[in-house]
Amino acid sequence: MRRAATALLAVPLLLAGCGLQAANQYTPEASPGSIQPVDGAEGVELVVGSKNFTEQLILGKIAVIALQTAGFDVLDRTNIPGSVPVRTGATSGEIDMNWxxxxxxxxxxxxxxEGIPDRTEQYESVREADLANDLTWLPPAxxxxxxxxxIRSEAAAELGVASLSDIANLPVEERTFCVEAEFASRNDGFVPMLEAYDLPLGSPDGVPRDNVSTLDTGAVYTATDQGSCNFGEVFTTDGRIESLDLTVLEDDRQFFPAYNVAPVLYTPTLEAHPELADVFAxxxxxxxxxxxxxxxRRxxxxxxxxxxxxxxxxxSEGLVS
Known part of the structure; x- marks a missing residue:
């Protein structure tokens, strides 16, 4: 709960001279539901941080609303650009809670x-390691x-693919991919994934380099939907999967590590207010x-x-009213 002023986490206010908040920092008041006021919360300031993509913004606002409802004074630092500033804020105590x-x-x-595909093992390994960084991981979602x-659902039916292993059964010319630049270079990314499924990149018997398009994230979804490539890299909770009627292929060899989301709290903050664990529970x-x-999707x-x-x-869940 240290409160040093840093440019790293500062979120500028629009029309500050008029006393108006930036739109993305506005959070309406809610009344208690299953989340109830916490004894000792009054007057305690907590900082909630998040990254700046849709899922993180939603989760960050859920945390802000929850902690406000529990009676804390919440400083909203959601919408921070980039993972590294959020991590730096968390380990330094500038951020009390983030997902x-x-x-x-x-x-x-x-x-x-290397990542760990088993969800429980991955969580427990991270929780244990981050204790040394003054971070406590609460149970994951x-x-x-x-x-x-x-893949487009109609193409999945036409080509007869339901899993990543099925791609190896297709003619080489059908093994077309759209990926992000970052994913193409990750340890848990494109090239190691192809190797895990016996589809080496650059091989005429695997995936020729001309079969791969590197695009921005949003463009990957559009290109996959339009059939510019058969297989597009996606995030499994992205709302566009459903809205575009895409079929997610089974990772049947369990290559991709688990990315379960969890509330992470600065350990001294949690020690001072152990009731926070009950709020997120x-x-x-x-x-x-x-x-x-x-x-x-919404x-x-x-x-x-x-x-x-x-x-x-x-x-809708009765957490607040």
Whole structure:
């Protein structure tokens, strides 16, 4: 709960001279539901951080609303650009709470060479390692936002593919892929995945380099939907999967590591306010893949605001009223 002023985490206010908040920092008040006020919360300031993509914005607003409802004074630092600033804020105590992914912490922050596909083992390994960094991982959600490949549902039926292993049965000219630049260079990314499925990149018997297009994230979904490539790299909780009627292929050799999301708290903050674990115990078990796909879809496809989606879902679950 240290409060040094840093440019890293500062979020500028629009029209500050008029006293107006930036739009993405506005969070409406909610009344208690299953989340109840916590004794000793009054006057205690907590900082909630998040990264700046849709899922993180929704989860961040859920945390802000929950902690406000529990009676804490919440400083909203959601919408921070990039993973590294959020991690730096968390380990330094500038951020008291954020949602993080087990695979991201293991591979990116802790610099482990390989991810762990087993969800429980991945979580326990991260939780144990991050205790040394003054971070406590609370129990994770069922939601697992890992990498996957998707195909147009009609093409999946035409080509007879349901799993990544099925790609090897296709003619080489049908083994076309769209991926992001970052995914193409990750330890848990494209090239190692192809090797795990006996489809070496650059081989005439595997995946010729001309069969691969490197695109921005949004363009991958569009290109896959339009059939510019058969197989597009996706995130498994992205709302566009459902809205575009894409079929996610089974990772039948369990190549991709687990990326379950969990509340991560600065350990001194949790030690001072152990009731925080009870607050998130009301929320985390409700966050499944299907739930997150729907919430993401409402923002990315329907154009709703993350804070409105977060509050509406919390009310629908009885967490707040």
């Amino acid at each position: 993080e992914y087990t695979g991201t912490a293991w591979l990116t922050y802790l610099s482990e060479p 069922e939601m697992n936002n890992t990498y996957a490949f998707a 009301e929320i985390t078990p409700l966050i499944t893949d299907d739930v997150m796909i729907e919430l993401n 923002v990315d496809v329907d154009g709703e605001e993350p804070v409105d989606v977060a509050l509406d879902w919390m009310r």
